Structures are given as structure tokens and as C-alpha cells.
Amino acid sequence: MAMRLYTYYRSSAAYRVRIALNLKGLVYEAIPVHLRTNEQNAAAYRAINPQGLIPTLTEDGRAIGQSLAIIEYLDEVHPEPPLLPQEPRARARVRQIAFAVACDIHPLNNLRMLRHLKERLRQDDDALTVWQHHWMAEGFAAIEILLADSPDTGRFCHGNTPGLADICLVPQLYNARRVGLDLAPYPTMMRIEAACQEVAAFAAAHPARQPDAE
Numbered sequence: 001m002a003m004r005l006y007t008y009y010r011s012s013a014a015y016r017v018r019i020a021l022n023l024k025g026l027v028y029e030a031i032p033v034h035l036r037t038n039e040q041n042a043a044a045y046r047a048i049n050p051q052g053l054i055p056t057l058t059e060d061g062r063a064i065g066q067s068l069a070i071i072e073y074l075d076e077v078h079p080e081p082p083l084l085p086q087e088p089r090a091r092a093r094v095r096q097i098a099f100a101v102a103c104d105i106h107p108l109n110n111l112r113m114l115r116h117l118k119e120r121l122r123q124d125d126d127a128l129t130v131w132q133h134h135w136m137a138e139g140f141a142a143i144e145i146l147l148a149d150s151p152d153t154g155r156f157c158h159g160n161t162p163g164l165a166d167i168c169l170v171p172q173l174y175n176a177r178r179v180g181l182d183l184a185p186y187p188t189m190m191r192i193e194a195a196c197q198e199v200a201a202f203a204a205a206h207p208a209r210q211p212d213a214e
Contacts, residue, residue, distance in 0.1 A: 002029055007212075008032060015207060017055045017057065017067050068102055085159070109136060144189055
């Protein structure tokens, strides 16, 4: 049975998985789930992913949620090209950068969080922008140091081959631009992002190139 990716064009978590699938050269069917109209909360989708989150990958009748779990599954089942280095300390470094995005920055700025701040805590749009800018800037400042100060940083986050850290970084930079964050303080990240966008797998995964893009 063909792989299906339940996705939303502007979801940075889905963006990560699209990049990984493309880097692996895997064919999949994209099933759009519109987050703004709450399709993720429909009973049919909750039956696939009880969290009601995007993305979900299905294959052979089984579903996997959480972008990092999906990406590591793909890396184990389809090991070429690898998305993590072989040496344990190098793997830990790549995961540190990836998790700084996926576990620290992204959850504080996703749609669920912003809706809660606005609808339950009565925060206006200006307050939401201040919130997003604060947490993105704090996370990016640390990542910039990790990248700029390390001899392991190459053309990409680790060496000269794109991997898990780049897969997480590029979608978060897309989000940052969308909310108007000044990215000038992060020249190493900007250089790496530019290198990634020259790779066809990253370019094809961009939100603007998805069938459900608005």
C-alpha cells in the first residue's frame, strides 16, 4: 500500500516530513487536512491520529504521528541517504539542534497555542506577535551560537550533507518570516537556509509549492 502523508501546506511539522520524504526519493500521496477549518478535529481524522495533529504518515494500514518519529522511521526503513551521522556524538549534536526547534520553539508558536492565547486568555493579535517573536528569537539566538561556534558546521548544519537539523531549521525560518521576525541576527542560519533551498528536495517541499497552498 502506498504511503500517505496527511499534511497541511503551512504546517512546519508537515514541511519537515515532506523534506525527508523528498530527500529519500520516496513516492507518497499527500492528503490535505485544513487546520484553519478544524478538519484535524473531525472524527474521521481523529480515528487515524488521536492527537488530531499534523502530520500523520500511513503505510500498510498503520499510522505514525509526530514529525520526528516519522522522520526517524523513514531513516531506519530507508537508510539511504542517511539523515543522521553515524558517530554517536555527531548524532547527538544534530538531534540537539533539531530538538531545539521541534521541542522548544515550535510548540510555543503553533496554531493550538495561539488559539488558546487568543480565545481563552483574550490576547490580541499584537500580543500574539510579541509572544511569537520572543520565543523564536530566544531559540534562534542559541541555535546561531551552536552553529557559528562549531567546527562541525559545514555547508549545512552538520557537514556538507543536509540532514535532520536542516530539515527542522528551514521550516521554522519560514514561520519566522511569515510573522515578521527580523532574521538579520542569524547569519549562519541564513547561509545554511540558502544552501538548503538549492537542494531540490527542500524546494519541492516548500509550502507555496503544495497542492493545497492558498
